[in-house]
Amino acid sequence: MEKVNQPANVQQQINIELPPEQAEGIYSNLALITHSPAEFVIDFTRLLPGVPKTKVYARIIMTPQHAKGLLKALEENVKKYEEQYGEVKLHAGVASNKQFGFQPPGMEKK
Numbered sequence: 001m002e003k004v005n006q007p008a009n010v011q012q013q014i015n016i017e018l019p020p021e022q023a024e025g026i027y028s029n030l031a032l033i034t035h036s037p038a039e040f041v042i043d044f045t046r047l048l049p050g051v052p053k054t055k056v057y058a059r060i061i062m063t064p065q066h067a068k069g070l071l072k073a074l075e076e077n078v079k080k081y082e083e084q085y086g087e088v089k090l091h092a093g094v095a096s097n098k099q100f101g102f103q104p105p106g107m108e109k110k
Contacts, residue, residue: 026044026057026058027046028044028045028046028057028058029046029047030044030045030046030047030054031043031044031045032045032056035064035067038063038064039061039062039063039064040061040062040063040064040066040067041059041060041061042059042060042061042062043056043058043059044056044057044058044059044060045057
């Protein structure tokens, strides 16, 4: 079998379908992240005022390489966002010192 080499700079077009039931998206203000040597698991949920219980609305499982790629893509997009709209301010937690939601590095619950 003959191997065909393509130039490294050739981009492949990818067609992505977005079904109507997925197009609305899912609101999330809390992500629980766990990992093993083989994958990262990100569970998206949301905490609402006065509601002590929640559920996982979406679970994404990816390889460590894809997780790192996602991290870099998010960093680039936040940078572009801040250049256009200004700095995104992070809050240290809620009134009772309980931290929840997406936590920046170094603010994890101890």
